[in-house]
Amino acid sequence: MTARNPQARRPTIYDVAKLAGVSPSLVSLVLQNPDRVSEKRREAVRAAIAELGYRPSRAATTLASSRTKSIGLVIDDYRNLWFVDLLRGMESALTEHGYHVTLADSRPGENRIKEAADGLLAMHVDGLVIAAEPGGTVLTGTGVPTVVAGWRNGVPPNVDLITNDDDGGGALAADHLLGLGHTRIGHLSGSGGAAAHRRAGFDGRVRQAGAGLWIAGEEGGTSEEDGYASACWLLDHYPETTAIFAANDTMALGAFGAIKARGLAVPADISVIGYDNSTLAKSRYLELTSVDNRSDLVGVDVAKALLERIQDPTKGPKRELIKPSLVVRGTTARPSA
Incomplete structure (x- = not known):
């Protein structure tokens, strides 16, 4: 042997x-x-x-050394495709400086998000990015440079915030549908800060034009199933609806299911617009009209803001808006009647 x-x-x-x-x-x-x-x-x-x-x-x-070269990122729903481009943008800016990103996913809720943030802090990350609803205590006393990505409820004025101009994005969606001649419009929304800003921009522009607007799901989530449930409620209560704006592309996919279940077609019977311009919207099968909020650029600028704060913790708070654009594809058209 x-x-x-x-x-x-x-x-x-x-x-x-x-x-x-x-x-x-x-x-x-x-x-x-x-x-x-x-x-x-x-x-x-x-x-x-x-x-x-x-x-x-x-x-x-x-x-x-005194640094781990690690950045913690807290998200609240890995199914939300917005986070894919955000993470890609962050990594593109951090890699060249030798940093890597450690991701923590948590279900919505202040305690869950705080647990995720505490877990990252226990790993001695050099900085923290919160891409979730932080609640009242998550952003206090982290002990490391912290940046908030995307509109969130209750962000203190002394915290860096890098986000999409979601009010402007909602207005872009409204202008597109109004320009096509839609006057009976539905909106699928959610409870988070980003959804609230998209809703405000859309609502203001539609009502200014004097068109009819019905909103569903303001207190709910923003998953595909939430989009399906809200679209079902909307179409059952307001069957005269000719266009739907969803707070994200995943909810728009749920709206497709609700429309199909009622024997209707997109865009022949109902036009649909999503938000995020995710890989889902770019699918050749869906060809979803969507607001491109440039979450990749949000990720890049979040990383840059965090690196600046790591180098100089005394810097004043930074607030930055990334301008969106509308990508028109095959799910929107003029109303049939």
């Missing part, structure tokens, strides 16, 4: 230092702040790392 060779041990920072002919502290400096090391020594260390297949220990790096 032949004995199995023991697994080779992982190379350490000391092995890299010995091969490169430098001190372990200089290897650590190359890994954390390479600009402070001469090019010749940087290349020697990097060549040794490549030859040995060395992978830095994040735990060791954390112990050696």
Whole structure:
């Protein structure tokens, strides 16, 4: 019987230092702040790392410095496609600075969101992004730079807020439907801050034009099932509706189900507009008209605001609105009658 060779041990920072002919502290400096090391020594260390297949220990790096190079992101519903572009935008801006994003998903509710934030803080993240309804205590005493992404209820004035201009986006949706000649319009909304701003922009513009408007779901959620239930209520109570604006693309998908269940078609009988311009809206099967709120740019600017605050915690609070646009596809048309 032949004995199995023991697994080779992982190379350490000391092995890299010995091969490169430098001190372990200089290897650590190359890994954390390479600009402070001469090019010749940087290349020697990097060549040794490549030859040995060395992978830095994040735990060791954390112990050696005061930062984990980790940013915590709290969301309240992973099914909401808005978060996909937000995360993509954040990562595009953070990666080049050596940061990674740790995601925590929580169901709506102040306690759940606080638990998610506390879990990230326990991991010693360098900064925190709240993309959920924070409630009264989540944003107090986090101890790290914190930025809120998207409209949320009850955000203190001393906290950075980077968000879409959802009032303007709601107005864009209203202008499009009114321009097509719709005067009997429904809106599927929700209870969150973003939904409230989209509703306000839409409501103001429709009522200013003197058109009929019916709103469903103001106190509910914004999932596909919520969209289906609200659209069912709307069409059962106001069957004369010729157009529906949904607070997000996922709710719009639920509206499609409610419309189909009543033997109606989009857009021949009812036009539908979503919000977020998500991958769902871009699907060749749906071709959903949608407001593009540029959540990717929100993510980029959230990351930049957080990096600025990490560098200078004394900076004044930042408030920024990202301008939306309307992407017209095949789910909106002039009313048939």
